[in-house]
Amino acid sequence: MLEEIVISAREALAIGASIYLSAFLFGIIALLIRKPYPRAAMFTLLIGGFLFQTLGLNLRGAEIKGCPLGNIFEISQFIAWSLVLLYFLIGPAFKLRLLGFFTAGLAGLLAGTALLIPNWDQPYPPGIFGGNPWIELHAALAIFSYAMFAIVALVSAMFLIQQHGLKNKQFKGLYQHLPSVQQLDLMARRLLITGVVVLSAALIFGAVFWINHPERVPIFKLTATCLVWAGYLTVIVLRIQKRLVTRRHAIASIALFIFALASLWPVQSARDTIATEVPEVPQTSE
Amino acid sequence: MSEVLQSLFVLGSTHHQAPLEVRERMALTPENAAALQQELHALDDIYECLVVNTCNRVEVYGLASAPTVEATVRDFLCARNGVSRELLDAHSSWHTNLDALQHAFEVSSGLDSQIVGETDILGQMKNAYADARAAKCTGIVLNRLFEKSFQAAKSARTQTGITRGQVSIGNVAVDLANRIFGHLRDSRVLLLGSGDVAEKTAQSLKSRGVADITVASRTYENSHTLAHSLGGAAIELSDFAAQLKRFDIVISSTAAPGLILDRDTLAAALKQRPDRPFFLIDVALPRDIDPTVNKLENVYLYNLDDLSNIANENLELRKAEIDRARIILKGYAWNLWLQLRRRTLMATRQEELGLES
Numbered sequence: 001m002l003e004e005i006v007i008s009a010r011e012a013l014a015i016g017a018s019i020y021l022s023a024f025l026f027g028i029i030a031l032l033i034r035k036p037y038p039r040a041a042m043f044t045l046l047i048g049g050f051l052f053q054t055l056g057l058n059l060r061g062a063e064i065k066g067c068p069l070g071n072i073f074e075i076s077q078f079i080a081w082s083l084v085l086l087y088f089l090i091g092p093a094f095k096l097r098l099l100g101f102f103t104a105g106l107a108g109l110l111a112g113t114a115l116l117i118p119n120w121d122q123p124y125p126p127g128i129f130g131g132n133p134w135i136e137l138h139a140a141l142a143i144f145s146y147a148m149f150a151i152v153a154l155v156s157a158m159f160l161i162q163q164h165g166l167k168n169k170q171f172k173g174l175y176q177h178l179p180s181v182q183q184l185d186l187m188a189r190r191l192l193i194t195g196v197v198v199l200s201a202a203l204i205f206g207a208v209f210w211i212n213h214p215e216r217v218p219i220f221k222l223t224a225t226c227l228v229w230a231g232y233l234t235v236i237v238l239r240i241q242k243r244l245v246t247r248r249h250a251i252a253s254i255a256l257f258i259f260a261l262a263s264l265w266p267v268q269s270a271r272d273t274i275a276t277e278v279p280e281v282p283q284t285s286e
Numbered sequence: 287m288s289e290v291l292q293s294l295f296v297l298g299s300t301h302h303q304a305p306l307e308v309r310e311r312m313a314l315t316p317e318n319a320a321a322l323q324q325e326l327h328a329l330d331d332i333y334e335c336l337v338v339n340t341c342n343r344v345e346v347y348g349l350a351s352a353p354t355v356e357a358t359v360r361d362f363l364c365a366r367n368g369v370s371r372e373l374l375d376a377h378s379s380w381h382t383n384l385d386a387l388q389h390a391f392e393v394s395s396g397l398d399s400q401i402v403g404e405t406d407i408l409g410q411m412k413n414a415y416a417d418a419r420a421a422k423c424t425g426i427v428l429n430r431l432f433e434k435s436f437q438a439a440k441s442a443r444t445q446t447g448i449t450r451g452q453v454s455i456g457n458v459a460v461d462l463a464n465r466i467f468g469h470l471r472d473s474r475v476l477l478l479g480s481g482d483v484a485e486k487t488a489q490s491l492k493s494r495g496v497a498d499i500t501v502a503s504r505t506y507e508n509s510h511t512l513a514h515s516l517g518g519a520a521i522e523l524s525d526f527a528a529q530l531k532r533f534d535i536v537i538s539s540t541a542a543p544g545l546i547l548d549r550d551t552l553a554a555a556l557k558q559r560p561d562r563p564f565f566l567i568d569v570a571l572p573r574d575i576d577p578t579v580n581k582l583e584n585v586y587l588y589n590l591d592d593l594s595n596i597a598n599e600n601l602e603l604r605k606a607e608i609d610r611a612r613i614i615l616k617g618y619a620w621n622l623w624l625q626l627r628r629r630t631l632m633a634t635r636q637e638e639l640g641l642e643s
Contacts, residue, residue, distance in 0.1 A: 166465060166586045171596045176461075180468035182563060245561040246584050 009059035013077055014115055016053030019045055020080070020108035027101035036177055042100040043091075049104075050084045053111065057081060069139045073121035075264055076114035080107040082147030090151070094187055096179045102154045110150075135209045141202035142225070146260060148195030149232070152188050153257035156250035159184040163247060185246055188253060189239060196232045203229055224263040231256045293352055294427060296381045296389050297359050298345035301400045304377035306591045310572035311369050312377070314339045315541075320417065322346070322366045327423040331355050334425040336418040336432070338393070340410050341483075341571040341590060342400050347390065349427045356380055387619040390431055395439035396448065397611055400594040401455065403448040403604065406482070408439055427626060438618035442611040448604060455483055456490030458596045459567055459588075463491060463535060466565050466586055473534040474498040477516075478526060478546065480508045481539025483569040483590075488516055488537060500533070502526040504540065530555040537567045538574035547575045553582060560584065567593070 007015075023045035030037035057077060060068040068074040087103040114120055158178055165175030178184075203225065210217045235252050238244035244252060299312045314322065319339040326348065327335040334349040344367070346359055364374050381389045392398040394411050415432040418424045424432070443449055460470075467473050475496050477488050480503045488499055499518030502525070503509040509520035521529065523540075530536070530551065540546060547566075556564065566587045568575040573589060580587040 162465065166462070167580065169588070169592045169595065171461075171599055175465070178465070180465050182466060183468040185561070242560050246563075248583075 007055070007059075009056045009063060010115070010121075012052050012056030012059060013111065014056075016049045016051075016056060017080075017108055017111035017115055019049035019052060020084070020104050021112060023049065023104035024101065024108050027098075027104065031101075031174055031177070034173060036097075037101070039100065042104065046084055046087065046100060046104055046107075049107070050081070050088070053077065053081045053084070067136045067140060069143060070124040071120060071122050072264060073114045073117075075143060076110045076120065078143045079146050079150060080110040080114075082144045083107050083110070083150045086147050086151050090191070094183075096155070096158075096183065096187060097177050098158065098174075098179070099154070102158060103151070106150060106154055132209060134205050138202050138206035138209065141198055141205065145195045145199035145202055148191055148198060149253075149257045149260060152191045152195060153254045155184050155188045155191065156253040159188065159250045160247065160254075163250075181246070185249070188250065192232065192239075192253060193236055196229070196236055199229050199232065228256065228260045228263060231259065293350040293355070294348075294383050294386045294431075295350060295353070295356070295359070296345055296347050296386045297356070297363065297378060298343060298381075298389075299374065299378040300343035300345070300398070301591070301594070302398070303379055306571075306573070306589060308373065308377045309342065311373070312344050312367055313341070313571050314344055314367055318366050319344075320421070322362060323418060323421065323423050325366075326359065326362055327421075329355075329358065331358065334428040335423045336414060336428055338411060338414045340407070341569075343393075345393070347386070347428060347431070349425070353382060384619060384623050387431060387622055388616060390435045391438045391442075391615040391619055392612070394432075394435040395442040395611060395615060397442070397608060397615070400590070401597045402608060403443075404454070405443075405449065408436065412436065426629075430622065430626065434618060434622045438615050441618070442614050445614055446611040447607040448611045450604070450607070454486070454490070455569065455590075455593045455597060456487045458593045459487045459537075460490050460494045462586070462588060462596075463494075463565055466563050467534065469495060471495040471497060474532060475500070475518075475535045475537065476526060476530070476533040477501045477503075477512070477518075478523070478536065478538040478574060479503055479540030479542075479570065480512045481541075481569060484537045484539035484567075485512060485516075487567060487569070491535065492516060496535075500529075527551045527555075531558045533564075534562065535565045535567070536575075537569065539569045540574050542570070542574060543572060545574060545576050547579070549576045549579050549582070552576075552579045552585065556582060556584065569593070 023042055026045065027037050027042065057068050057074075060074060060077075064070060069078055083103060084107050087100060091099055091103075159181055162175060162178040162181050162184065164170070165178075166181065206217075206225075210222070235244060235249065235256065239249055299309070301309065304312060314337070316339070319337045323335055323337040326332050326337075326346065331351045332348050332355060333351070336347040338345040338347070344363070346363060348355075348359065350359075360371060360374055360378075364371050389398070394408055396403045396405060396407050399407050411432065415424070419429065463470055463473065470491060473491075473496055475488060475491055475498065477484055477499065480501065488496075492499060499513070499516045500521055501509040501513040501516065501518060502521045502523045503512065504523055506520065506522060509523075513520040523546075527547075530547075536547070538547065552564065552566075560583075562584070564585045566575055566579065566585065568587065568589045571590065575587060575589075577587065577589070579585050
């Protein structure tokens, strides 16, 4: 069925990114003219972007015959896709105003940047995961947890903006449409815990692969991933102990997400090096 | 008598000239305001006198024998509130004659208020006038001026939309509380003092879902009465610091001469609940809450100026109505001015005829 579609994977992903950015622009215009945007319109635009991005990732998956998580371009697209999916799942439950606007902005930025940098879309040998379902699950869960951390970073940014407005007695524009600081703080805390649980699960599945094939897992990747996990776990522990709360919690969440994103590129480079050195792993029965 | 009319004056220090930290130094206690009024009225050069003393203005209205009384009035006001002449001169205004009439009318109608169009000022002007009249400090001119200003205020309000779309301090506080807590049904409110603005703010919060309100006032009876009307509880004012950690919103409006909530007390309460915000509303003058607490993490402090500035943010939309009200008041001021002039001329004519005969 996918073969009948005339559009290429990259084109579908480009349309998806454009729709996300249009949604963000729509939100900015609404805020500039000081009118709350219609939520239904934002939701529809995000659905449009999400459908095209899903199509693009499916086409890419069909090309490589696996989960499209083989290079930075695909990982960025997958994080953006997971971010929007998470918004659809948690947005209606939490009813946080402007979350759709910020989600559209970050998804557009991630997906758009990935499209604009050709080096991120380096070809890689087929069967990069060795046909191992555990490692594919590990990768998908890890990226999904990154999407959760992306939402936490967004919510934290919204918290800092609202707090800045309240501290500096700002009442107009963006500030009056943002959710309350207490709601944002609560949501960041809950999502952070969920994100760490998902990342922990991803690491457990990854460990199964690592124990069997330690030569296939670059030490830099292992260190960076463990550092990200340990960082988030520390934030949660400090938060439960009420030693890292509100503003500092928000700053830590944003800083950790930036670190997590920044660590993707060297992790990918290290994996590419290993891929050229180590022969392909045969499918296991795990 | 013609000289007398030339010397109708208003000396005022209001939110227009003085920031909050200056206004709290200018503020007079009710006893000091009454004493100032009596002192000025006792002077030979001042025939009539009236002091308006609210949280946003200290104004002396008077009728003098000559315009040269300005320095005297300023000195007496400084002596009463204990501020220097330089400070008063830098943060005050002086209106005479027709300007004084126009100013009084704008004050009564709420056009000169910090929250433009608010109606509380009319009651405060009426009270000040009633007190001055009872103290026999007013005469024909100030009586006429104030009675006419109440009429003019009513006309301006009914003929224009200056009060339409007006945002009260209570509504602003509710909006801010929503930005901090989201829904308010779980928020606990502590009312320090039983001031009018604080009570109205508490009522606004209650109407938006707040269920737990506690009142602490200097006199336990006042606390109890107010707590009863708000459906809350009363505690001793001396106990509030120990119980502070239980509350989310604190509205303070005591008449205390100094701070009653300092940074250390709040920091200690915050330590016991670091992840829950404190929303502090200080509507007292002089202020009750140390302004530096706003620098504490998770503390949001708003004083009278902050709330008024927010309330006035939609002022541009009402600008046309405010201009219309000002024109109406100008008409009233001119009419009164001409009436007073005619009365003065007739009195002068009668004096001359009396002398001739």
